[in-house]
Amino acid sequence: MSKKNVLIIGAGGVAKVVAHKCAQHNDVLGEIHIASRNIAKCEAIIGSIARKQNLKVPGTLQAHAVDALDVPALVALIQKIGVSMVLNLGSSFVNQTVLKACIEAGVAYLDTAIHEDPEKICETPPWYANYEWKHKDACAEKGVTAILGAGFDPGVVNAYAALACSEYFDSVDSIDILDVNAGSHGKYFATNFDPEINFREFTGQVWTWQNREWTSNSMFEVKLTRDFPVVGEQSLYLTGHDEIHSLSQNLDVPNVRFWMGFGEHYINVFTVLKNLGLLSEKPVTTAEGQSIVPLKVVKAVLPDPASLAPAYTGKTCIGDLVKGVKDGQPKEAFFYNICDHAENYAEVESQAISYTAGVPAVAAALLIADGTWDVGKMVNVEELPPKPFLTKLSELGLTTFMQDAEGERQLF
Template identity: 45%
Template sequence: MSKVLIVGAGGVGQVVAHKCAQVADVFSEIVLASRTESKCQAILQQITELAAADSARTLPKMSTAQVDADDVARMTALIQREKPDLVLNVALPYQDLPIMDACLATGVDYLDTANYEPPEEARFSYTWQWEYQQRFRDAGIMALLGSGFDPGVTNVFTAWAMKHHFDEIDTLDIIDCNAGDHGMPFATNFNPEINIREVTARGRYYQDGEWVETEPLSESRSYDFPDGIGSRKIYLMFHEELESLVKHFPSIKKARFWMTFSDNYLKHLEVLQNVGMTRIDPVEYQGQQVIPLQFLKAVLPDPASLGPLTKGRTCIGCHITGTKDGKPREYYIYNICSHEAAYQEVRSQAISYTTGVPAMIGAKMMLTGAWKGQGVFNMEEFDPDPFMEALNQHGLPWHEKFL
């Protein structure tokens, strides 16, 4: 029986709160905190209303709080007041370090779903958080980084493959397909600012001990997805899990990350880039400093509003080649998630669902002691088996096949 403080009340925070509330035997008390407390209150009301339809269901104790996660002193005060066993960070990536500082100050374990990113630069790296290793170890507490889907589940998929199916991994391709449609002219399925910064950054992949850079979205190919999704065009990007996976599995010779985008999305993004709306440096407008991308975020649809509109499925997985017992092997492990089913369960689309469920499972691993340690850890550093079992239990069943 544990108490968790969830920081962030966006689309992912909504899913995390719902999923934690479904496992009251682990999460006996939930505090949901955000800059805007009314968002937290709305989510808890939603959880209560959905639970009312199930007379056998017992909800944990739930409450809300207001906090500015950029402010270490305020975060520290909130943690000291609530005394959680774990802080589950699903706020913005810019806020990872302040929240980690507050956990250090209070001696409380930490979990997040995305690596730290400086506001002034679209740079994705675990470097800043790995630097906390000794401080967390000295404090006797644990930080689990990237407990979403990608990063997160994809790291665990790779660890599972290495444990059960390979002696050495030669190539790793992480492939993320959203085959859903929300019908909007242009909208992002998660935080627009983070989404656009990620997509417009230079691509990068790992090959033979070196990182190779590419122009944004300049490399693409077709990939045939399972379960009737069919052939889709995938684009090479950089994603942070590559950085940790090649560190922890040194046999990997080549590691890449791919994602699908619709022609409509790419057309709108190109126009927005051409007119300067994706810039992350401030411009002066009527005597005020405005960051164009942050203004664009304010006028685009809130990803949390896309749940009832989005139809179709996601498919995220790892395509791996390597050797087992001296023989070559090719293998694919993946999850299919329905946007409609996610909305039916937690009033969210599948993009938030596939991030929020693994965040809850990562927290469950820590709070039950299935995963434990002192210091800063990535997902692939622990035994994948209990996490893989929990994916099947909590709404993200996985499939594997040899090719």
Template identity: 65%
Template sequence: MKKNVLIIGAGGVAQVVAHKCAQNNDVLGDINIASRTKEKCDAIIASIGEKNAMKTDGVLAGHALDAMDIEATKALIKQTNSEIVINVGTAFLNMSVMRACLDTGAAYIDTAIHEEPGKICETPPWYGNYEWKRADEAAEKGVTVILGAGFDPGVVNAYAALAKNDYFDKVTDVDIVDINAGSHGKYFATNFDPEINFREFTGVVYSWQNGQWQTNKMFEIGKTYDLPVVGPSTAYLCGHDEVHSLAKNMDGADVRFWMGFGDHYINVFTVLKSIGLLSEQPVKLADGSEVVPLKVVKACLPDPASLAPEYTGKTCIGDFVKGLKDGKEREVFIYNVADHKDAYNEVGSQGISYTAGVPPVAAAMLIASGEWDVKRMANVEELDPKPFLNILNNIGLPTRIKDENGDRALDFS
């Protein structure tokens, strides 16, 4: 049994994580939030107070921390007696924070694959370049490391595992579809850190098909899905984190990721990319100084957390899974619908942050209870999905399924 959570990061997703930890602090214990800027932690703490979110009296504190400093992170883990670390800072921090957890024995949870600032869309399987290299050490030390426990990756991995375990004898196709049918009212903005967001779409698109990695260009392949609640939506084949682990763990099934984009987003993105403003490589200015164009664009765009008050509409994210059951072909769609305004009213964040921030708290609760305290490294689809989805049903992200028997809620209790 583990307790006491250290949250790394203080952006929109961290705000959701902190609120949900507060709502479940009877299970999770002390809550500490760490960021380079302590004022951001304090703002989250204030918002928890405004919502009266703490389920029971307990520790809720903010700390200044450079999480790239492994020794400083280790010291804070020990100082706060944190046995679970939820890393929702930038993906550049993953290996440093994981190192601190491996050295201290604290369980580690993140929501995305590690990235290096000077590299994008790395050779598959991307996890194999970084996190998976520490798998043997995690097992030898008995340290629980849960990778990619957001929504996508994360919940969609659990949906794939659920389909494989309960709905098919053999899975042939997993198509993950992420549609944000909401509106933030800005001319142009990204729902996550712009630097991380753009890096997903400026390189090669990798998918796993016919037993090998297939490459495409961004926006090269699109299709329209008619989805529950949000209706017909155009999505494009993209590279994404979960493809890299599901390719290994879905027994040869084709795995693709599709994300919805409007024409306006595509036009702005194309212009920025075409003139080099989305490059992660430094360029020299006339005065001899250097800047990274992508960081300049990030500085000019709205902070994703600032979008929440005016955000309206809904998201629909899920897995279309095809395969064989009792010798017959079938298809199911396992999904969740979230509402931006509901998310803001509850935790002060928009729906994209909400869907990303609730799942790592569910994972933390399962580590606290022992069900997911596996004392090794695991991607979400390698774990029993039902306890995870059951908690999500109860804390804000209910699962539904649409198949030949209709559209209905799934109960895992």
């Protein structure tokens, strides 16, 4: 039976893209509801959809106020509006409560990033085992489909990894996920998504999977320079990231690493903020006796990532560099996507970082809706068939390319 009617949790940049794309496919997805603590932000997204005339057929597009940390309130909202699917695009701090509400209400769940405890940074790997995977049995018992990390990275890069292992290699030695934003937002300093989550990724240990074991490095310790399709030569740094923590457990690959592109200016500003203690998640007391969290102050004074979109130019390149063996011979292939900030803004009034994270969530939702990915249990993206997902992504605006010894070509 197909699933219809969607609740989007969150009203940030990625949620905005998801809402636009759901609206473009509301003939399949049915009613679209957007919920956040700040209902005005939800209503602004609805206004944006109206401006771009992105509702495919006449239908419900409604805003709601809810605290995503309040499980009973979430369950009540889900039951009141009668949705069959919840797309969690809220802060990484709300994953557990939204997931619990979906299990209790018996509706499908999907997110784009791993859960985080606001009091902890860089926990013991594999991270998914600390929170999400503890609910696997509950999902299976209730037949609830829960798809974890269905953004781009994690998400699409997981599907690239699954595709490479199943179709293009007999054995894989390494998967290096490469994430480059070669765009410019014109600000002195800004982050492309929630500054609090952004900085938390880079202030702890860098955990990667090397030689079939967890390996720790420090941020900006290991550098890689590579010539990319379209965006040219870029410098990247070994970074900890969500997808390493599922790919390392679900695929038989001895080395899984994540690399993110950073300019010297970002590194310099980040280093100063960190050395001054301004990226700490621990409260400090001011001379006036006020208790404040330095990281939250930095977040408050930096530009809202959503505000960067109108002036953003340039492109992103994100993909998997896979090395292994095919037919007894060494093989290397790069599976990737190129996205354009200005083109994304013209379509959905958002920049490419939000676009690449949001579009895959809608592709996954459409596959849940038609039954292809409605598996009745908790899974990470690499555990699902990649071809229907990558095909749907291409239809939605994210094309997959492959670069190997035979040249470059479009796959989906």
